[in-house]
Amino acid sequence: MNTEANISRADFLKKIPFMLFRKIKPHWEESAAPQQSMGALIARVDISRCLAWGQMECQLCYLACPLRDKAIEMREHKPFIIAAGCDGCGMCVDACKTINNTPALDRVPSSGLERGK
Template identity: 55%
Template structure:
């Protein structure tokens, strides 16, 4: 009986060891993904699920890129990270215009982009205004970000001729950042990704 107990203990030891090592590897992998996740100035397309889930679901099929009427969605070209080839939006180059029907979501068959009821439910990020760089906050007449915002009056409104972001209503499309960048070389608006 002593040998049987030793065999059982040995089996249990190996089971515990494999479970322990598996958990450590999974923990290390998740931390490594967090470390190597690109922190660039890009957004995910509308309806994108949480980043680690997005990276596992996205097959890099380019269907969302192909259907984007504004040509805002591009492939991410990073340097050897897990997001290479995934769809991104670079607001300063070409923002999301929240097209009618959000065609990118319909094109995604893998579930990396989930359907949304309405464009005001999109949450790619949130715009922030650096008042010290803003022409309007500096006393000049500028309303371009306000005029261009697809959710004008909700996501961005004006107080005494100065733009104010309603962070709860802002969907992070990047139109305001793009507009500001075209006339203000210091660009006062930056969309912070939800990642």
Template identity: 55%
Template sequence: MDDTGKILDRRQLFKDLFVFVGDKVADYASKRIDRVMPKGDYLRPPGAVEETEFLSLCTRCDECIKACPAKAIKRYHGLMDVSIGTPVIMPRENPCVLCNGLLCITACKEGALKPVDHADKVKMGIARINESRCLAWGGQDCQLCYIKCPLQGDAIFLEDGKPVINEDKCVGCGVCEYACQTINNTCAIKVAVKR
């Protein structure tokens, strides 16, 4: 074999090696994406755009946090997560009360929070009731989630004294989850995050 053949073989070896290493890195990255992309148990503020777009638009300026009259919006403090520093709502700590004017949206100048016509058009998530943990569904007199719901009668209604979630009307504010956990050791309501 002459020198030209050796050079071609070496080039092919490096090409094959590059493709092999590239495939391994891509495979590793795809398996690790769940560790990088947020899977947090939190809600985004009202009007939040789709998560990937939200993460690219949000500058972590904290203006929505400062504007929230209920102090429901907090800065996310995760570990090795692209969401670190972004605004989140954790209903069991402090839910969104759908304040008049949705001030967080007005405060966002970057477009990560888009205006909505009315508070009942917000979509942060959907509340779900675990009937086996619910006091009312267990035969006790409890309607706290219904009483506290800012969209009472629409998002949560009572059927034979038991709370029922209307998934089409629920905005996922977390008020019902917060209320439930204050009186129920095994909170019966959980807001499923809309992502």
């Protein structure tokens, strides 16, 4: 039996009134446009703000990353972003915000940065 609790995503989308979707779509495309022109985003560490680079113990960003050791590594107790492996999800940025008023991580467009270092 197909109850509201276990409805599939495809069925749910079919139930959205078409007119409602038409009203949302222009705003959706507008908000997506700047992101597309910036290219893919990747994380970047500002070592002047990072606790680990300041000789304190911290690895929250590393622990929060779903692509740990592919997108971010701890080298000698300091975080390094591996540009080629980072998908820009921002979970490391959110983790850093929990301990820093001004986070030591942000996301920047990958275009123009050398990848794979």
